[in-house]
Amino acid sequence: MLYTIRWMVEREPEAERHRARAEVFVWFLLGGLAGGALVGSVIALLARTIFYLSGSRPLLFLGAAAVVAAAYAGQAAAFWRVPRPQFHHQVPESWRNIFSRKVASFLYAAGLGTVFFTRLSSRAAYPLAILLLGIGRTPVAIIAIMASVGLVRASTSLALPLLHLDRVSSDRIDMWIGSKHRIVQRLEMTVLVSVICLSAASILPRILLMG
Amino acid sequence: MEQRAVSAQASPDHSARATGAVLGIAAIGVVAALLVRAGWQVSWFVLAPAVISGTWVGVASLFSP
Numbered sequence: 001m002l003y004t005i006r007w008m009v010e011r012e013p014e015a016e017r018h019r020a021r022a023e024v025f026v027w028f029l030l031g032g033l034a035g036g037a038l039v040g041s042v043i044a045l046l047a048r049t050i051f052y053l054s055g056s057r058p059l060l061f062l063g064a065a066a067v068v069a070a071a072y073a074g075q076a077a078a079f080w081r082v083p084r085p086q087f088h089h090q091v092p093e094s095w096r097n098i099f100s101r102k103v104a105s106f107l108y109a110a111g112l113g114t115v116f117f118t119r120l121s122s123r124a125a126y127p128l129a130i131l132l133l134g135i136g137r138t139p140v141a142i143i144a145i146m147a148s149v150g151l152v153r154a155s156t157s158l159a160l161p162l163l164h165l166d167r168v169s170s171d172r173i174d175m176w177i178g179s180k181h182r183i184v185q186r187l188e189m190t191v192l193v194s195v196i197c198l199s200a201a202s203i204l205p206r207i208l209l210m211g
Numbered sequence: 212m213e214q215r216a217v218s219a220q221a222s223p224d225h226s227a228r229a230t231g232a233v234l235g236i237a238a239i240g241v242v243a244a245l246l247v248r249a250g251w252q253v254s255w256f257v258l259a260p261a262v263i264s265g266t267w268v269g270v271a272s273l274f275s276p
Contacts, residue, residue, distance in 0.1 A: 022230050029238055058257050065260065115268060121275035124264035131261045138252035145261055148245040152269030155238040159273055161227035162235070177274050184274045191267040195260040202256035 020101060021161070027105035028154050034106070035113020036150015037143055043116075043132050044139035051136030059203055061134020065127040066199035072123035073192040076185065086120045109157075113150030124191045 012020040075082040091111035096104050112118060115125060128149075132142050160166040165173055250258055 018226055018230075021227055025230060025234050029234060033241070058254070062257060062260075069264075112272065119275075120268075122268045122271035124271075125268045128261060128264040128268060131257055131264070135253055135257055138249075141249040141252040144245040144249040145258075145265055148242045148249075149265040149269050151238055151242055151245075152266055153272050155235060155242075156270060156273035158231040158235045158238070161231040166227060180274050184271065187267065188271065191263055194263050198256065198260045198263070 021166070023101060024105045025158060027102045028109040028157050029151060031106040031109030031111075032113040032150040032152075032154020033147050034150070035110035036115070036153070037113075037147040038110070039114040039116055039150070040132075040143035040146025041139075043129065043146060044136070044142040047133045047136030047142055048139050049136070050133060056137045058134045059206065061130055062199045063203055065130040065134075066196045066203070068130055069124075069127040069192045069195040069199070072126060073189060073196065076123060076189050076192065084120070084123065084126075087117050088119055090119055109150075109154040112153055115146070115149060115153065122188060122191075124188065124195070127192070127195050 071080075071082045074080050091108050095107055098104070099107060116129065132145065135142060163176075165176060168176075246258075246262060253261075
């Protein structure tokens with residue numbers, strides 16, 4: 001994604017770059033928001049169907065999310081292997097040439113914002129999907145949460161100027177990503193463990209009270 | 212003279228960072244508004260893990276080539 005933004009800006013003549021950058025960023029953010037809302041609507045539809053069929057069972061889905069988070073935390077710690085079902089295709093790069101700058105930025109980010117329909121960069125996406133499927137009683141909340149995820153995903157593009165990565169080569173971006181590998185692994189593990197702990201803190205008192 | 216040349220070189224970087232910062236603040240505002248909207252309807256015990264994992268899913272793509 002970082003390559004795409006840099007490339008779309010850098011191919012413009014020097015005098016045009018400032019305007020191009022602002023335009024690409026704005027349409028990128030709008031696209032992320034739209035893509036997130038779109039995938040949120042799909043999940044909301046599924047969750048609503050589950051709600052009609054089996055009623056509201058958020059604790060059941062919370063428990064399932066905790067189990068899945070534990071499974072992927074174990075995988076991240078190299079204790080065991082767990083399959084990671086996902087779409088392997090990414091947003092086609094050719095869109096950058098086919099469409100105008102604004103349209104390409106919007107569509108590219110909308111594709112990224114759909115999260116579950118692209119290659120997943122984090123294992124935390126799986127417990128997130130399960131949590132959302134459990135709140136079919138409130139479809140608007142599902143759409144709002146996924147729209148915010150899409151927007152956060154698109155907003156990471158803003159790191160380019162803020163981290164001074166917008167004027168460096170692709171190799172330097174690769175090196176920068178590689179240098180963050182360990183901290184990314186730690187953050188991933190922290191998020192998965194947080195999901196387990198928060199879910200357990202909600203479920204266990206209720207089980208004890210019932211007992 | 213030298214100073215003028217340096218500031219002319221630094222200016223595009225500065226404006227790019229300013230654009231990034233302004234849009235970043237706007238994005239944070241929109242995300243906060245969306246999550247407050249979701250928070251009206253969903254209990255904290257579901258919302259908290261969803262927000263943590265969702266935010267990380269978004270941020271993690273920064274580190275994906």
